[in-house]
Amino acid sequence: MSTVGVKLTADKVEEMKRKKMLLSTIPVEDIVLTARAHRRTPTLRSIDECFMAGNNIEYVNGFTLPNYATRFIKANVPSVDILEYPTWDEYESALKSERYDVLGISFWTYTSGAAAKMAKMAREAGIPEVWGGGHGVSTPGIDAHFDRVFDSYSEYELKLLLEGEEITEFRHPDLSHKYDYFLEEVPTGYLFAIRGCRAPCNFCSGPRYYKKLAATPLPEVEKILDFYRERGIKHITVVDETFLQRKQHAKEVIEAMEKREMTFTCTSRIDVLVRNIDELHEHGLTNVYVGIESMNPVSLQNVRKGNTPNKTTALLKRLHELGCFAFGTYMICMDNDTEESVKEDVAKLDMFPALYGAIFWITTPFPGTDLYDEVDAAGRIVDKDWSHYTALHLVQEHPNFTPEEARKLLYYCVKNHCHPMNLRKEKLVRRWNKIERRNPNIVNQWATPYKPDTKPWVDPPMDWEPLVGKQPIQHHPPQGLVQLGIGRRSMAVR
Numbered sequence: 001m002s003t004v005g006v007k008l009t010a011d012k013v014e015e016m017k018r019k020k021m022l023l024s025t026i027p028v029e030d031i032v033l034t035a036r037a038h039r040r041t042p043t044l045r046s047i048d049e050c051f052m053a054g055n056n057i058e059y060v061n062g063f064t065l066p067n068y069a070t071r072f073i074k075a076n077v078p079s080v081d082i083l084e085y086p087t088w089d090e091y092e093s094a095l096k097s098e099r100y101d102v103l104g105i106s107f108w109t110y111t112s113g114a115a116a117k118m119a120k121m122a123r124e125a126g127i128p129e130v131w132g133g134g135h136g137v138s139t140p141g142i143d144a145h146f147d148r149v150f151d152s153y154s155e156y157e158l159k160l161l162l163e164g165e166e167i168t169e170f171r172h173p174d175l176s177h178k179y180d181y182f183l184e185e186v187p188t189g190y191l192f193a194i195r196g197c198r199a200p201c202n203f204c205s206g207p208r209y210y211k212k213l214a215a216t217p218l219p220e221v222e223k224i225l226d227f228y229r230e231r232g233i234k235h236i237t238v239v240d241e242t243f244l245q246r247k248q249h250a251k252e253v254i255e256a257m258e259k260r261e262m263t264f265t266c267t268s269r270i271d272v273l274v275r276n277i278d279e280l281h282e283h284g285l286t287n288v289y290v291g292i293e294s295m296n297p298v299s300l301q302n303v304r305k306g307n308t309p310n311k312t313t314a315l316l317k318r319l320h321e322l323g324c325f326a327f328g329t330y331m332i333c334m335d336n337d338t339e340e341s342v343k344e345d346v347a348k349l350d351m352f353p354a355l356y357g358a359i360f361w362i363t364t365p366f367p368g369t370d371l372y373d374e375v376d377a378a379g380r381i382v383d384k385d386w387s388h389y390t391a392l393h394l395v396q397e398h399p400n401f402t403p404e405e406a407r408k409l410l411y412y413c414v415k416n417h418c419h420p421m422n423l424r425k426e427k428l429v430r431r432w433n434k435i436e437r438r439n440p441n442i443v444n445q446w447a448t449p450y451k452p453d454t455k456p457w458v459d460p461p462m463d464w465e466p467l468v469g470k471q472p473i474q475h476h477p478p479q480g481l482v483q484l485g486i487g488r489r490s491m492a493v494r
Contacts (some may be wrong), residue, residue, distance in 0.1 A: 138368025
């Protein structure tokens, strides 16, 4: 997708200054339950509810990351009004509450249908322009619903388009929240030292989407750390996709946290952490978030993960020796996986006392990734109902799994990995077992297929209605501007 590029005359700048934008995420009703169970207390009345809560990365691991994409935009383009996870009624009311010139929608592939509906509602409400951003803009055909689409970060370009000036002093937003660790609330400040990732993993849209790394300048890092410290926050979660991508910058960030007597958690790659874990721990590291993805060396090689099971084992064992914990993600139904091999590999995770929580996903070829291009070129994508692209459905032809078998295996993995000290997960697994004991027949009803077996497992690509009376504008970025877009993962879902 391309971004806006225009030659700015004085009249054009004045016109842009008069534009008022409403930026909205997808309404909460359309967010998959594995990404929003943390926003309410799960009732755990059914196996499905136990599964959704048990595979919610924020609920199980006890944290809530605010929607940082919209908050980066608000911090740097203050004229923008933000709707963060509204209800549909709240969204409709907002369209009517004030006269907006532009509606911006931040969305994922699986919510692209909802984004199209939002765009239609905005036009019916009289909003002249609708802009789209987030990883969902890679969804085939979706750009027909938008006057402009943004990939990568968008605050720099929106500043110019809406307020007629460039960002001269980048601001990192307040992303503080409570970290419910071992059921004890810990005030936490989230920090992006660098946004973007250049790792070669073929299943991730980050390298294509973010185009280039965007480092938060060290003076701004120090400002946000001081802001957190003044509010009693002593723990920082560095949520870079790969902390230590630029080692010197990371070293300066760590020194800034250590100077303020702050401990930290970070997200990074296993192959990076295993080389640096002792030094990081010496300077305040307490926990890590990592993408384990598989304990099968062939699978890891096939998705270009740059990791091995031996490195995973070495890192998790060393974390245990240091008294630290890890939170991990794990992908099943890679091409060479079988039910037996997945169960054997997942059982290996129980060997690691440091692995506090694991979230399981079905390998999914998301549009905008190398994996999508590879699988699509091979003619293996058999389900292009984009609402199924939640990493909870098998959407490609697989040699060893049907969609129903993949979903049942996913339920098995979620239920059968539980750290004894993860009290939230332990509670819902007990509830899950109780439901099964009360109704033994319900086990056979797990994960009923999202398409009946009697229906052919092939759907045509979803057709998108084009804009009426106009074609999407083709855009090119202005010289000297970093290409920026609205949103990334809410995740929840990659």
